[in-house]
Amino acid sequence: MRTRxxxxxxxxxxxxxxxxxxxxxxxxxxxxxGEVLVRNRFMSVDPYMRxxxxxxxxxxxxxxxxxxxxxxxxxxVVESRSPDLQEGDVVLHDFGWREHAKxxxxxxxxxxxVEGVPVSAYLGALGMPAMTAYVGLLDIAGLKEDDTVFVSxxxxxxxxxxxxxxxxxxxxxxxxxxxxxxxxxxxxGRLGFDAAFNYKDGPVRELLAQAxxxxxxxxxxxxGGDHLEAAIDVFKRGGRAALCGSxxxxxxxxxxxxxxxxxxxxGKRLTLKGFLxxxxxxxxxxxxxxxxxxxxDGKLTFEETFFDGVDNAVEAFLAMLRGENLGKMIVRx
Amino acid sequence: MRTRxxxxxxxxxxxxxxxxxxxxxxxxxxxxxGEVLVRNRFMSVDPYMRxxxxxxxxxxxxxxxxxxxxxxxxxxVVESRSPDLQEGDVVLHDFGWREHAKxxxxxxxxxxxVEGVPVSAYLGALGMPAMTAYVGLLDIAGLKEDDTVFVSxxxxxxxxxxxxxxxxxxxxxxxxxxxxxxxxxxxxGRLGFDAAFNYKDGPVRELLAQAxxxxxxxxxxxxGGDHLEAAIDVFKRGGRAALCGSxxxxxxxxxxxxxxxxxxxxGKRLTLKGFLxxxxxxxxxxxxxxxxxxxxDGKLTFEETFFDGVDNAVEAFLAMLRGENLGKMIVRx
Numbered sequence: 001m002r003t004r005x006x007x008x009x010x011x012x013x014x015x016x017x018x019x020x021x022x023x024x025x026x027x028x029x030x031x032x033x034g035e036v037l038v039r040n041r042f043m044s045v046d047p048y049m050r051x052x053x054x055x056x057x058x059x060x061x062x063x064x065x066x067x068x069x070x071x072x073x074x075x076x077v078v079e080s081r082s083p084d085l086q087e088g089d090v091v092l093h094d095f096g097w098r099e100h101a102k103x104x105x106x107x108x109x110x111x112x113x114v115e116g117v118p119v120s121a122y123l124g125a126l127g128m129p130a131m132t133a134y135v136g137l138l139d140i141a142g143l144k145e146d147d148t149v150f151v152s153x154x155x156x157x158x159x160x161x162x163x164x165x166x167x168x169x170x171x172x173x174x175x176x177x178x179x180x181x182x183x184x185x186x187x188x189g190r191l192g193f194d195a196a197f198n199y200k201d202g203p204v205r206e207l208l209a210q211a212x213x214x215x216x217x218x219x220x221x222x223x224g225g226d227h228l229e230a231a232i233d234v235f236k237r238g239g240r241a242a243l244c245g246s247x248x249x250x251x252x253x254x255x256x257x258x259x260x261x262x263x264x265x266x267g268k269r270l271t272l273k274g275f276l277x278x279x280x281x282x283x284x285x286x287x288x289x290x291x292x293x294x295x296x297d298g299k300l301t302f303e304e305t306f307f308d309g310v311d312n313a314v315e316a317f318l319a320m321l322r323g324e325n326l327g328k329m330i331v332r333x
Numbered sequence: 334m335r336t337r338x339x340x341x342x343x344x345x346x347x348x349x350x351x352x353x354x355x356x357x358x359x360x361x362x363x364x365x366x367g368e369v370l371v372r373n374r375f376m377s378v379d380p381y382m383r384x385x386x387x388x389x390x391x392x393x394x395x396x397x398x399x400x401x402x403x404x405x406x407x408x409x410v411v412e413s414r415s416p417d418l419q420e421g422d423v424v425l426h427d428f429g430w431r432e433h434a435k436x437x438x439x440x441x442x443x444x445x446x447v448e449g450v451p452v453s454a455y456l457g458a459l460g461m462p463a464m465t466a467y468v469g470l471l472d473i474a475g476l477k478e479d480d481t482v483f484v485s486x487x488x489x490x491x492x493x494x495x496x497x498x499x500x501x502x503x504x505x506x507x508x509x510x511x512x513x514x515x516x517x518x519x520x521x522g523r524l525g526f527d528a529a530f531n532y533k534d535g536p537v538r539e540l541l542a543q544a545x546x547x548x549x550x551x552x553x554x555x556x557g558g559d560h561l562e563a564a565i566d567v568f569k570r571g572g573r574a575a576l577c578g579s580x581x582x583x584x585x586x587x588x589x590x591x592x593x594x595x596x597x598x599x600g601k602r603l604t605l606k607g608f609l610x611x612x613x614x615x616x617x618x619x620x621x622x623x624x625x626x627x628x629x630d631g632k633l634t635f636e637e638t639f640f641d642g643v644d645n646a647v648e649a650f651l652a653m654l655r656g657e658n659l660g661k662m663i664v665r666x
Contacts, residue, residue, distance in 0.1 A: 051600075224595060246596045258591025262557060263579045265607035267384075272605040274598035 003028045004310050005068035005098035011055050015251045015321070020053070021314045024068075028100055030079065036091075036105050037079040043096035043331045044072035044123040045317040046157075047222075050250040071096035072123050074111070075333075085110060092122050099310055099333055114292050118304075124157045124328030125302035126291060132277040133161035133220070134287045136242040138169065140275045141218045145170035150212060150231060152176075153222030154196065155183035157328035158244060162220045163193050164300050171218075175211045177204070177227065179323040186326060190301065204230040215239075223248045229259035235268050243274040251321065303327025336361045337643050338401035338431035344388050348584045348654070353386070354647045357401075361433055363412065369424075369438050370412040376429035376664045377405035377456040378650040379490075380555075383583040404429035405456050407444070408666075418443060425455050432643050432666055447625050451637075457490045457661030458635035459624060465577060465610040466494035466553070467620045471502065473575035473608045474551045478503035483545060483564060485509075486555030487529065488516035490661035491577060495553045496526050497633050504551075508544045510537070510560065512656040519659060523634065532556075537563040548572075556581045562592035568601050576607040584654065636660025 002025050010020045031037045049071060052063045063069045073096035077089040082105030085091065091108040095101030101108075113119055117126065124130060136158075137143050149166040153159040154176025163174045176187045176196040187196035195211040208230040217239055219231035224246020231241060249256040265272065294300035305325040307316035313331045320329040335358050343353045364370045382404060385396045396402045406429035410422040415438030418424065424441040428434030434441075446452055450459065457463060469491075470476050482499040486492040487509025496507045509520045509529040520529035528544040541563040550572055552564035557579020564574060582589040598605065627633035638658040640649035646664045653662040 228595065229591070243595075243599050245599060249596055255593035256595075258562070258593055258595050260588035260591055262561065262576075262589075262591045263582055265605060266576050266578060266609070268607065269609060269612065270607050272598060274601065274603050276599070276602060279602065 001028045002026070003098065003100040006310060006313050007066055008053060008063045008069055009065065011062075011065070012050075012053055012251075014253045016050070016053065016314075016318060018314055018318075023311055023313075028102075031081045031102050034082050034104055035102060036077050036082055036085050036108055038075040038091055038093065038095070038101040038108065039078045040073045040075035040096070040099055040101055040333045042074045042120040042123055043098075043313065043333060044128075045313065045320050045329050045331060046071065046129070047245055047247045047250065047321070049317065050321065068095075069097040070094050072128060073097075073101065074119050074122050075101060077108070080105070090119055092127070097310075097313060114295065117292075117295055120304055120328075120330050120332075121295075121302065123330055124304060125161065125295065125300065126288070128277060129157035129328060130161040130291055130302075131280075131284065131287045132244060133158050133165055134291065135277055135280040135283055136220055136244050136275055137162050137165055137218070139280065139283065140273050141220060141240045141242040143169055143171065143218055146172040147217035148173040148175070148212060148215065148236075149218045149220065150175045150177075150208065150216045150234075151220040151222070152199075152227040152231075153247065154178050154187055154193065155326055156222065156323075157325075159220070159222055160187075160191060160302065160327055161300075163187065163191055164294075166218075167192060168294060168299060173212075175208075175216070177208070177223075183326065186303075199227070205233055208234055218242070220244060221246070225249055225256055229261060232259050232261050232264050232268075232270065235264070235270055237268050239268060239270045241270065241272045243272055247321070305329050306332050308332045334361045335359070336431065336433040339643060339646050340399055341386060341396045341402055342398065344395075344398070345383075345386055345584075347586045349383070349386065349647075349651060351647055351651075356644055356646075362435075364414050364435050367415050367437055368435060369410050369415055369418050369441055371408040371424055371426065371428070371434040371441065372411045373406045373408035373429070373432055373434055373666045375407045375453040375456055376431075376646065376666060377460075378646065378653050378662050378664060379404065379462070380578055380580045380583065380654070382650065383654065401428075402430040403427050405461060406430075406434065407452050407455050408434060410441070413438070423452050425460070430643075430646060447628065450625075450628055453637055453661075453663050453665075454628075454635065456663055457637060458494065458628060458633065459621070461610060462490035462661060463494040463624055463635075464613075464617065464620045466491050466498055467624065468610055468613045468616055469553055469575040469577050469608055470495050470498055470551070472613065472616065473606050474553060474573045476502055476504065476551055479505040480550035481506040481508070481545060481548065481569075482551045482553065483508045483510075483541065483549045483567075484553040484555070485532075485560040486580065487511050487520050487526065488659055489555065489656075490658075492553070492555055493520075493524060493635065493660055494633075496520065496524055497627075499551075500525060501627060501632060506545075508541075508549070510541070510556075516659065519636075532560070538566055541567055551575070553577060554579070558582060558589055562594055565592050565594050565597050565601075565603065568597070568603055570601050572601060572603045574603065574605045576605060580654070638662050639665050641665045
């Protein structure tokens with residue numbers, strides 16, 4: 001039996017192009033002892049994957065050339081040679097970017113579907129992006145009741161969770177930035193943000209100052225660059241920033257300039273703290289309990305943007321980097 | 334009786350010049366009820382004062398034009414109309430930049446001289462700069478045993494304390510930067526730093542990478558700019574920076590560029606935390622107990638650089654901004 005997977009062919013310089021990737025057909029062999037074979041149904045494309053395409057020392061090792069890339073995926077066990085998983089089990093795992101996954105059963109986690117929630121949500125609102133929001137907002141930024149919270153990339157998989165969790169946990173005011181009028185409308189309309197702006201409408205420093213006339217206590221940074229500079233500008237004394245990513249610089253060919261107002265970090269006693277969700281597995285049970293509860297109760301809403309087929313996985317990834325997704329970008333396989 | 338004080342005449346643009354200041358002679362009036370009159374013996378010039386010369390919203394209000402500036406000073410009570418202080422008492426207070434100070438007794442703190450330690454040390458090694466080092470290193474950066482510590486401005490009033498306290502509290506390796514070969518020799522010779530470099534010898538990123546081949550855990554930042562960028566470069570995972578000041582930018586007329594490697598804050602899970610010593614008065618008793626003990630036991634050493642006379646106070650301030658002091662810059666009055 002044949003299957004298909006997406007290989008990295010060349011390390012992108014700046015913005016990736018379709019030529020940097022190839023969809024490769026391979027022969028599917030049977031699982032060995034203790035292994036399972038999984039038919040993937042959904043695979044994730046995430047901003048952090050751009051970093052893994054570089055041949056650079058980073059917090060995760062680079063993807064290797066001429067091999068299938070990896071990433072979050074949800075699939076169904078079609079053949080099991082392990083007592084731990086059975087045919088038909090729905091599993092979450094890291095063998096994305098391919099139609100079929102095969103490996104030791106312990107690399108696959110059996111999912112218990114939540115009523116009324118699609119299993120694709122385990123890649124977004126019940127998965128890594130939402131847990132990133134949860135840990136970053138509550139533990140890293142130390143959200144307190146009555147805080148004013150600003151989140152960039154607010155209509156994305158992480159940002160949309162940050163804003164909603166902030167409100168659910170007692171924030172006084174939630175402000176978001178996004179890259180289109182439709183997203184801004186989604187934030188203030190559907191998600192109940194108090195204010196939102198399209199960062200393409202002008203200098204972020206001015207737009208944020210207008211949206212947060214009384215300043216902010218917490219900034220959840222998905223974007224970096226001028227967004228971080230703007231946040232430092234409007235922080236109140238003792239403000240805390242959780243630095244999650246800086247998508248504005250991921251495709252830069254020159255080192256992006258840093259904030260020109262770093263000295264305010266001293267005067268305002270600010271804390272900037274970088275984090276990776278992978279360090280915080282101890283919070284997983286809390287995260288699932290809270291998030292599944294909120295979703296069940298209709299308090300937490302989420303969007304998914306789908307592309308179909310492994311042939312369109314690269315295009316889904318590029319569209320996500322361009323900000324064309326609302327909520328989580330997912331490839332249906 | 335006449336006395337003299339230093340006024341701010343004009344708000345400096347960029348580097349201050351002597352013309353921005355004036356030594357003004359005034360008539361000295363007797364203290365009122367509850368007040369004391371103090372003959373100042375030593376006054377402090379500190380980097381933070383540069384910020385107060387600007388008409389800018391900052392953590393301390395700006396100095397007013399055509400008035401005596403303020404700052405730390407040590408003097409002797411010459412007339413008291415308060416039961417709390419007596420003639421001859423040595424006091425620490427904030428009415429510097431003048432030969433005589435007059436005010437409510439509660440604004441003056443009586444000092445208990447430490448044997449073998451000059452009272453001028455209450456402006457440095459027993460005063461605000463050393464407490465800044467103590468709080469920043471232990472509480473803000475959270476120094477742990479076996480940390481590798483880097484401090485910039487390491488031969489100054491704050492930096493020289495940071496390096497020594499780090500060693501006394503179990504740091505594995507202490508690295509400093511300073512602005513002359515003599516200071517570098519002072520750091521590795523007299524103060525026992527493991528490594529030091531002259532930041533004028535090349536790009537700080539390269540110099541620090543050579544001095545810290547295995548990375549750093551803690552950075553105490555007195556300088557900002559390229560020093561902070563270099564520290565971010567060599568931080569190990571989980572590194573912590575206490576941001577105390579950024580003297581490299583205090584006289585800039587354009588906003589100084591920020592670090593171009595901010596995205597490493599995420600990947601390495603770094604924490605950057607700004608602070609002001611004035612928020613940490615609750616640590617004063619601990620600080621005095623530890624520091625006075627270390628000085629008495631010969632474990633903590635310090636230098637003072639003196640200028641003489643109120644006429645030279647401005648020159649002392651400018652020389653300090655240029656880095657011409659070793660240890661604490663003090664004006665003897």
